[in-house]
Amino acid sequence: PVLVVDFGAQYAQLIARRVREAGVYSEIVPHTVSAAEVAAKNPVGIVLSGGPSSVYEPGAPSLDEGILELGVPTFGICYGFQVMAKQLGGEVAHTGLREYGATDATSVVDVPGTLLHGVPTEQNVWMSHGDSVSKAPEGFEVLASTASTPVAAFANAERGLYGVQWHPEVKHSAYGQQVLENFLHRAAGIPADWNSGNVIAEQVDRIRAQVGDAKVICGLSGGVDSAVAAALVHKAVGDQLVCIFVDHGLLRKDERRQVEEDFVASTGVRLVTVDAREQFMSALAGVSDPEQKRKIIGREFIRSFEQAEIDLVKEAQSEGEPIRFLVQGTLYPDVVESGGGSGTANIKSHHNVGGLPEDLQFELVEPLRTLFKDEVRAIGRELGLPEEIVGRQPFPGPGLGIRIVGEVTAERLDLLRDADAIVREELTAAGLDQEIWQCPVVLLADVRSVGVQGDGRTYGHPIVLRPVSSEDAMTADWTRLPYDVLARISNRITNEVKDVNRVVLDVTSKPPGTIEWE
Numbered sequence: 001p002v003l004v005v006d007f008g009a010q011y012a013q014l015i016a017r018r019v020r021e022a023g024v025y026s027e028i029v030p031h032t033v034s035a036a037e038v039a040a041k042n043p044v045g046i047v048l049s050g051g052p053s054s055v056y057e058p059g060a061p062s063l064d065e066g067i068l069e070l071g072v073p074t075f076g077i078c079y080g081f082q083v084m085a086k087q088l089g090g091e092v093a094h095t096g097l098r099e100y101g102a103t104d105a106t107s108v109v110d111v112p113g114t115l116l117h118g119v120p121t122e123q124n125v126w127m128s129h130g131d132s133v134s135k136a137p138e139g140f141e142v143l144a145s146t147a148s149t150p151v152a153a154f155a156n157a158e159r160g161l162y163g164v165q166w167h168p169e170v171k172h173s174a175y176g177q178q179v180l181e182n183f184l185h186r187a188a189g190i191p192a193d194w195n196s197g198n199v200i201a202e203q204v205d206r207i208r209a210q211v212g213d214a215k216v217i218c219g220l221s222g223g224v225d226s227a228v229a230a231a232l233v234h235k236a237v238g239d240q241l242v243c244i245f246v247d248h249g250l251l252r253k254d255e256r257r258q259v260e261e262d263f264v265a266s267t268g269v270r271l272v273t274v275d276a277r278e279q280f281m282s283a284l285a286g287v288s289d290p291e292q293k294r295k296i297i298g299r300e301f302i303r304s305f306e307q308a309e310i311d312l313v314k315e316a317q318s319e320g321e322p323i324r325f326l327v328q329g330t331l332y333p334d335v336v337e338s339g340g341g342s343g344t345a346n347i348k349s350h351h352n353v354g355g356l357p358e359d360l361q362f363e364l365v366e367p368l369r370t371l372f373k374d375e376v377r378a379i380g381r382e383l384g385l386p387e388e389i390v391g392r393q394p395f396p397g398p399g400l401g402i403r404i405v406g407e408v409t410a411e412r413l414d415l416l417r418d419a420d421a422i423v424r425e426e427l428t429a430a431g432l433d434q435e436i437w438q439c440p441v442v443l444l445a446d447v448r449s450v451g452v453q454g455d456g457r458t459y460g461h462p463i464v465l466r467p468v469s470s471e472d473a474m475t476a477d478w479t480r481l482p483y484d485v486l487a488r489i490s491n492r493i494t495n496e497v498k499d500v501n502r503v504v505l506d507v508t509s510k511p512p513g514t515i516e517w518e
């Protein structure tokens with residue numbers, strides 16, 4: 001792999017994704033990694049990320065000096081560039097000049113075939129730094145400068161060491177991806193041969209090696225991750241896999257059918273659907289407090305899922321083949337964020353209900369552990385999953401239950417399902433699915449307002465549209481949807497959905513509003 005050394009902030013994940021976009025597999029390692037640990041991973045290249053610190057701050061993150069001596073081609077970015085300069089005997093100055101935002105970097109020497117190959121002499125780059133490299137280390141050539149940064153890029157081609165002060169990984173750097181690819185393909189000579197097809201082949205081998213001919217179960221949520229994980233495992237071990245899907249009645253229109261028909265048709269997976277609609281309805285009766293709803297839904301979900309698990313495990317045991325493996329759709333950002341970048345799959349001691357042994361444990365099968373979301377989608381497509389499943393926007397586990405402000409009832413769910421389906425249909429028809437992160441549709445069940453529909457007075461409920469744009473759901477802005485699309489949605493909802501006589505738009509960013517209303 002190419003190792004991306006993480007010096008903090010969010011840059012490392014972005015760099016890792018850009019490296020993969022260049023067709024090269026990458027992994028993130030913490031900056032505390034030792035040279036021996038790096039060597040053990042046999043990297044073909046190393047990228048040192050940016051970070052929020054100053055190299056001269058006490059306790060500033062540093063790098064094991066041996067890493068730059070391994071003979072592995074290395075590319076330092078921003079803070080990583082300065083760490084490299086300082087360790088190799090160059091000078092980093094606290095200039096007091098902060099450079100932030102878009103700047104022009106000028107190539108001062110042209111080294112064909114390496115870092116700045118094929119980019120214009122003047123290129124617009126994205127900077128964010130307080131310190132600057134004031135003198136390149138011995139043996140390094142300065143490649144570029146900006147008005148306030150004399151050493152904005154350097155190289156020691158002989159040792160395979162390169163660096164830039166700017167951020168090539170952000171889209172604001174006009175030729176950023178090209179500079180990164182120059183490092184990977186030209187300077188380090190790494191071929192672009194990592195793609196969905198390889199990932200699938202590799203994971204299939206791994207899954208087979210891990211589970212052998214044992215049985216495996218997988219809970220489907222209707223979301224992208226669990227669907228792709230299940231499809232991969234199914235490709236590897238076929239009918240040894242059984243999937244469980246809990247219909248809690250809080251699903252959107254057509255979701256159950258998508259899982260039961262589209263997913264099964266495209267994969268051939270064995271599926272057990274648990275119809276828990278009545279169980280959820282009665283548990284939610286009379287409850288309108290959001291936190292209480294969430295707790296009830298979570299509890300009932302685990303109950304029905306576990307019951308299905310138990311039934312399957314018992315059935316398997318009676319056939320003499322107990323189920324030992326559980327598939328989970330864990331993604332790479334979860335792994336990195338929980339600090340387990342290099343850990344391997346672990347054992348989860350499983351919550352236990354009813355008639356199974358206390359120590360029932362499942363070994364986890366996590367075929368998406370090394371992947372980012374967009375890569376999971378690409379793999380899903382490659383595996384032939386339908387776009388309705390692969391292209392799905394995020395949807396909360398508690399489903400429509402937290403999109404009804406007020407008590408959840410069967411009638412209200414039907415009404416919300418209809419309104420939500422109209423919104424999704426119109427957004428898709430307008431080609432807006434890529435632009436929005438998600439668009440919760442909320443029923444204000446405890447609010448009524450006066451309207452006039454047909455010839456008469458109505459006293460109905462408002463529907464709230466909550467279209468948001470976001471990178472990661474931690475922060476979000478409301479999406480400026482075209483008025484004509486909003487008008488169409490509003491017309492259709494008020495005409496087609498019984499008891500709704502008003503459509504309103506939520507124009508709140510997050511913070512202060514959360515994306516969901518409850």
Ligand code: XMP
Nearest residue numbers: 394395396397398438473510514515516517
């Ligand atoms: P909030 O409302 O906190 O939502 O801004 C952030 C993102 O998380 C989703 N969300 C959930 N997802 N279980 C989930 O799997 C939940 O309980 C849950 N609550 C919110 C929400 O849709 C948004 O994408």
